[in-house]
Amino acid sequence: MNLTIDAKDDSKVAILSGDGVVIEGVQDALDAIMNAHYLDCAKVLIRKELIHEDFFELKTGLAGEIFQKCTNYHTKLAIVGDFSGYNSKSLRDFIYECNHGNHFFFKATEEEGLEALHGAK
Template structure:
């Protein structure tokens, strides 16, 4: 799997590149999770550029299905990038992001420095 393992905020993370196949179905999440096999990482960092069409439209069910795979397989997921326009236009997405960010399994953050600060605080 393309990407690199590094340390952010004292945690081992796997950084997925912005270029690559979009996460457009549950199987794409499973493939990412499988690609982590043998890598000792605490988080998978996924750029928003990799989110498939409809991921941020909750009515498609894609976000819920993909995120459930990460939760089921106990892989923490950080989605990194600017989703402010999508959040501003959807109360449901705004609530979903807020609830996700309140937990410790899935976070939506605007950039890597913000992720690093959150990881350091934990």
């Protein structure tokens, strides 16, 4: 798991990278959040491919647990990638609601994710 920083004005976003799935569960997500905070970032961007597929199956509870950790540690999160392959109405509704808030975002590209996070106060 690697983190790089994208800075814009007074906003800093930690961009998570790695080989294969790096977020297998809640502890991996918490490690990423804590590493970002160590770098003075309360905003994290993750590519969809780096997250275990259980995250996108809402009944597993993984997404809720990870989002709760983000909330507890005052961390905003953007997940970027192609979500069109998911047919779950509940997931589509979840993504819609997140994108209309100010803490969690599902965006198609890294640029869109960075824009959302840098704009989030």
